[in-house]
Amino acid sequence: MGAFFIQPLITAALVLVLTAPISGLVLDGYRFDLHWQPPLWLALAAFFIHVGLILIRRLLRPGQKAPPQQNSRQIHPTVLRTATILLPLLGLLLPFFLGKYWLTVAILALIYVLLALGLNIVVGLAGMLDLGFVAFYAVGAYGYALGQEYLGLGFWAALPLGASLAAGLGMILGFPVLRMHGDYLAIVTLGFGEIIRLILNNWVSFTGGPNGMRVDSPTLLGLEFSRRAKEGNVPFHEFLGIDYSSNHRHIFIYLILFLVVLATLSLVTRLKHMPLGRSWEALREDEIACRSLGINHVTVKLSAFALGAMIGGIGGVFFAASQGFVNPTSFTFFESALILAIVVLGGLGSIPGVIIAAIVITVLPELLRDFSDYRVLVFGLAMVCMMIWRPKGLVQNRRPVFQRRSA
């Protein structure tokens, strides 16, 4: 029993030493105030966490490791089929039951699903670590804002424009980085993301700099979703003869976005089983082998970059439309890290995992908003614990295996 507590005690002592200066001696100008409680609490917490961990380990040991549950985990095909029909329907009906606040959160969650699907192609399928994905997101968002400002484009024109701009940029970025591997690629993409953000912030006369730009919301066949429409137009609510509600606009954005997400989903799922998707995954596993087998690594890598970027750009257009305002601070490195976290937490390459993770990562901080001070701390802790608990992500990517039928 004594040995049981020795390790946790050592941990507690360590935590005490670690936290004593930072949380115990609080700076006040050039002097300090002594707060002896916080380090003690933290040490106590560390002690109990360690004891808990040991207990869990002891409890698990007798049963050894749970046997591989591959077979029992396989979802029944009928369940799967009903789910693929029911879930989209549920998703389509959802906005009508949400208040405005949760509606905006839901839109944001869908945008992150889109972004994560895009990055998943680059990182998850093609295996290229991209830390500057936010650049394409920014290009999409600013493509809409600038297109509206200088060319008078509406949402529907901006959608293909933003997508193709981002895809083009993805190609341009793709060329020089083809030679690089792994983390050199990561830092170049990071640098690229920062360059885009800094230019957007510094080029005040063109992009409005830090003041950002205003963006109109999308229209439905020329109907506007505002209280009063611009000259010559009829607002949506007058056209239908219903009362004005600012929710209409959000519901509308949600619905288009949801359809776009569905389309992207089916595209990505199909691609995974098509030659292009297979060659992405093959290239990720072994580039040299692929090249010796005659796969053109340039086109394969560039297509992954361009496609991922295009999806990111579409996400950006929707972001601009739903916010009604774009500003460079929305496109910092932290955003890239967040999207990457979604992809990794969801399980690299796994599409359902990525969707779940995107929803969790956008909704969790909003749920935590009531604990405003501890919000980001808890979020970071959750990220660390998730990774330690399931290092391969929420849903592990199972590759299609060809099995010989046993008689």
Next chain:
Amino acid sequence: MEPSILAQQTVNGLVLGTSYGLIAIGYTMVYGIIGMINFAHGEIYMVSAYLTAIFLAVLASFGITSVPFTLVVVLAATICVTALHGWFLERIAYRPLRNSTRLAPLITAIGLSLVLQNYVRLSQGARSQGIPTLLQGSFAIPIDSHGNLIRITHVQTLIVIVALLSMAVLTFIMHRTSLGRACRATEQDRIMASLLGIDTDRVIAIVFIIGAAMAAIAGVLVSLNYGSFDFHIGFVTGIKAFTAAVLGGIGSLPGAMLGGLILGLAESFFAGFVNSDYKDVFAFSLLVLILIFRPSGLLGQPQITKV
């Protein structure tokens, strides 16, 4: 262009670059040994800045005023506690992921840096914190006959000297001691090294400790130089130091310092002679350009892919 201005900008760039280089060493060593970008390293540097101020305040409350004594004690204490932070983080957050995918520790590191930032903010408050001026004064070096001179403060001189010293010590450790040999062996082939009786977990832990200690040296000196810091400094500095590490060739010790110096000089010259709005754009463009022509950084070993 006046020579005195040119000389002064060179000094600015060298001092800035040295501090980037010191932090870059932590990135480069950890990357070299386990192939992981330790994004939480910038926050380790931030923690060490807080520790500096706290230890200074503690010493001041005992009425100790001797500057050399204070400096040595604060430096030693900060290095110890910061190194302990480095070790602790490795133990709880990275070691469990040792044999997992390459990206898992990266995400943990991002999470950890959020945790560290907010832990410090909640404990110490969001305010800017300051450090009393310990070393005042500067050397004024005349450049030409018109009385133009450049100024190098005593703290700046100290930064360069201490950085050179610690680089020398580190190089000695890595090349002349058994610990250094173990590090290099682990770096080359972790499985083989452990077969040969090297406790690789211990070696990796030591690398984290050394990295954190170097960040602590930077933290003490840089905070003395600028006199103020807040819980946010780890992020910007961390990205710059990481850039420096890659620029020099990630995994290479002299490369980290060289990358830091190039980055510092590039920023300083561009801000000084062209436009400070676009200095970061220039720094990152330089990085991209260098990596296009030397895909493994300036002093990095090109990766040999075996089939």
Next chain:
Amino acid sequence: MKKTSFYGMVLALIALLAPPAMAEETIPIGVAGPLTGAYAAFGEQLWRGAEQAAKDINAAGGVNGKKIELFKGDDACEPKQARAVASQLTDRHGVKAVIGHFCSSSTIPASDVYAEAGILHITPASTNPMVTERRITTLFRTCGRDNQQGSVGADFVVNKLKAKAIAVIHDKDTYGQGLADSMRAELHRMGKKEVLYEGLTRGEKDFNALVTKLKSVNADAVYFGGLHNEAGPLVRQMKEQGLKATLISGDGIVSEEFVVAAGGPTFAEGVHMTFGRDPRKIKEGQEVVEQLRKTGYEPEGYTLYAYATMQIIAAAITATRSTDGATLAKWLHTNDVPTVMGSKGWDAKGDLKVSDYVMYRWNAKGSYAEVP
């Protein structure tokens, strides 16, 4: 095991999704600002002021017999978060009025949300002209405008300091750059041209290269549009490099943190800044200042602005017996309100009729005093 925890989560979700059970007697009011992030000190000023005011008003019987209930909103000075916070305050908490947003870059996007919801929005601190230039009728401010600050600054630099080479530096943010641009426009109007106009990066500490550049153009006055986190290291490095130029800034550095950020009063001494007449010295506010000091909080910067803003909202609701944004706004456009900062009245745009920017100078003791 797994099932129960799942249901627990669902329950928790439902509990969080459901609108908060509102007691009938309270008037919910939102206070939004950077409560976390690098500018949290200013958010604290807003919160402390508003909180104290709500306490005092509730102690005196509330508004029309109803108590004020405050809701915090943290935007961390990020526009995206500002919008999220705004829709959270209006939609989930159903606030009837909002005090807030500190950074102009947050106030502007958030104001659209409040305007759409039709509630009264008063910012105690956002000075960028764009805030009120967009003619949102339910938007007011209890602080001045950057162009007023800029003209006081320019007048001081040109006529008092008689500076020959003026450099204008900003932090590339809505507030800082807006202020620097106002200053520059004002200088141009006076027939002066700046010798240098450049931006520095928020969050950095090393401005030595910029300082050397200032030296190379022989600047004798440097106007900085930005906040104290960057102004502090800037002035310190100016002095360390032996640049004898006066640093002038705006209301972004009115916090004792500026002295800390500069590395002590020796470095902060001689820095000038524009700010409204020190609200702590206005006689109506003495009682409140004493009360706040008793709780161990020095009501510097925008604390009293937030206090006054709360009083204004309470006064408008009391007078109109309504919480409708348009009604309250109409009343505020036509009536003056007595506050801890004296009587306040608004023009058609929602700007203060009288603004009273004056020049302050930081002294060797680490505090600021009006320049005579």
